[in-house]
Amino acid sequence: MCLYFVKDRCEEERAEHISDTKKANFCDYFKPNNKVFKMADxxxxxxxxxxxxxxxxxxxxxxxxxxxxxxxxxxxxxxxxxxxxxx
Structure with missing residues (x-):
């Protein structure tokens, strides 16, 4: 759901590598991607x-x-x- 997370990897150069993205983690560079959600009926x-x-x-x-x-x-x-x- 992050703007920088593209094709199963983070595109932000300064961010630390997260080996297991399924577990809870924290990123200082997280920016919500509003294109993730589709418009609801x-x-x-x-x-x-x-x-x-x-x-x-x-x-x-x-x-x-x-x-x-x-x-x-x-x-x-x-x-x-x-x-x-x-x-």
Missing amino acids: NQKAAKAKAELAALFGDVVPEKNQDDESLSPTELAEKKLREMLNGF
């Missing part, structure tokens, strides 16, 4: 969030149709503005 993601909310007793906010057309940045800004409007 929206319906599956919504169902999983609802199940987690039910498990912990939280309320799942309903999505507006307008929210689906917004980028993640625009959606975060919208939520922030809604939170700050109360102050």
